[in-house]
Amino acid sequence: MSNDLLNTPKLGFGCMRLPLLDANDQTSIDIEQFKQMVDEFIAGGGTYFDTAFVYHEGTSEAAVRQALVERYPRDAYTIATKCLAWAAPDAETAKGNLAISLERLGVDYVDFYLLHNVGGPRTAKFDEYGMWDFVREMKEQGKIKHVGFSMHDGPETLDELLTAHPDMDFVQLQANYLDWDDPVVQSRKCLEVAQKHGVPVVIMEPVRGGRLADLPERVANVFKATDPDKSLASWAYRFCYNLPNVITVLSGASTLEQMKENVAEWKANAPFNEAEQKAMTEATEVLRSMASIPCTNCRYCVKDCPQGVAIPNILGLLNLEAMTENNEFVKGQYAWQAKAPASECIECGACEDMCPQGIDIINQLKIAAEHFE
Numbered sequence: 001m002s003n004d005l006l007n008t009p010k011l012g013f014g015c016m017r018l019p020l021l022d023a024n025d026q027t028s029i030d031i032e033q034f035k036q037m038v039d040e041f042i043a044g045g046g047t048y049f050d051t052a053f054v055y056h057e058g059t060s061e062a063a064v065r066q067a068l069v070e071r072y073p074r075d076a077y078t079i080a081t082k083c084l085a086w087a088a089p090d091a092e093t094a095k096g097n098l099a100i101s102l103e104r105l106g107v108d109y110v111d112f113y114l115l116h117n118v119g120g121p122r123t124a125k126f127d128e129y130g131m132w133d134f135v136r137e138m139k140e141q142g143k144i145k146h147v148g149f150s151m152h153d154g155p156e157t158l159d160e161l162l163t164a165h166p167d168m169d170f171v172q173l174q175a176n177y178l179d180w181d182d183p184v185v186q187s188r189k190c191l192e193v194a195q196k197h198g199v200p201v202v203i204m205e206p207v208r209g210g211r212l213a214d215l216p217e218r219v220a221n222v223f224k225a226t227d228p229d230k231s232l233a234s235w236a237y238r239f240c241y242n243l244p245n246v247i248t249v250l251s252g253a254s255t256l257e258q259m260k261e262n263v264a265e266w267k268a269n270a271p272f273n274e275a276e277q278k279a280m281t282e283a284t285e286v287l288r289s290m291a292s293i294p295c296t297n298c299r300y301c302v303k304d305c306p307q308g309v310a311i312p313n314i315l316g317l318l319n320l321e322a323m324t325e326n327n328e329f330v331k332g333q334y335a336w337q338a339k340a341p342a343s344e345c346i347e348c349g350a351c352e353d354m355c356p357q358g359i360d361i362i363n364q365l366k367i368a369a370e371h372f373e
């Protein structure tokens, strides 16, 4: 497939976790450090900046203006931003986000505009507010160069969305080696669906929120034994850089040091050799063996749950906790992934009757409530 977007430099700058002056205040972006990170990124050959209406409580876009737009010619970079229509009270407000984003960014157009986190019940809001036609219209008017959406749901939802909206220029999906064959996230299948539709992909979460840069010792040892000089994060990035049909891979660097490391490792990128591929397979197997709940995400259990508990997602997070040995990190994920939390279970047992894996779901939900709520 030939698509000009695939010529984009493969390291993208995600502006969701920018450096802060006060760790407790998401709006206190350290602009001076951010400027240095931008300089490092652009000097290294990067062009793609990814922000959103809501990042840093609405201040990321203005920070991008200060650190990038006011300091570089418009053709030196591309900007992606996103509209969280499902959180808006009405269509007018949702559509008004674009004008606000353009003003905050100080630009006449954005290169990439995404309907943010489509999927699940949120899709109905994008439909109801007429957001798909709105972005097409804005593209015709030149305010958007490429329209797309981001999504965290599985391949079936992606297939439906791309079938319903075949004119999307790109999609943004979560992918990394841990989620590649994960039964809930299903990165591999999602990327295959995008490729089937001829739609290129921006990859988010290549290091799984930083967790793949900070692995349990017995997993880290597998990588270190193969190449002691390479950082753990570099393995995660290289896995994504060398996938087909990828526009760019978003780095969530939060410091100048991290950005320097990311740029250097990107410049040195090469596909895995045989020994490295073996190490990647082995490390992934070790990680997976640390997940103890055999949920396959068949979702039979969900259909009759009177409480709408997000059972497979919650079980997946228990597995993630076991694999990363990091309760705090998974707790953060749980807060937004488990809309109907484990504690809402009334122990009716309907789910356990349906589970082909014989999982003690009620017991596992109790553990999840203890760990994450």
Ligand code: SF4
Residues within 6 Å of the ligand: 304, 305, 306, 307, 308, 309, 311, 344, 345, 346, 347, 348, 349, 350, 351, 352, 361, 362, 365
């Ligand atoms: S036991 Fe709990 S999770 Fe299972 S179906 Fe009943 S309410 Fe839902």
Ligand code: SF4
Residues within 6 Å of the ligand: 294, 295, 296, 297, 298, 299, 300, 301, 302, 311, 312, 315, 354, 355, 356, 357, 358, 359, 361
């Ligand atoms: S029925 Fe069992 S295996 Fe299937 S999604 Fe539910 S818990 Fe997982």
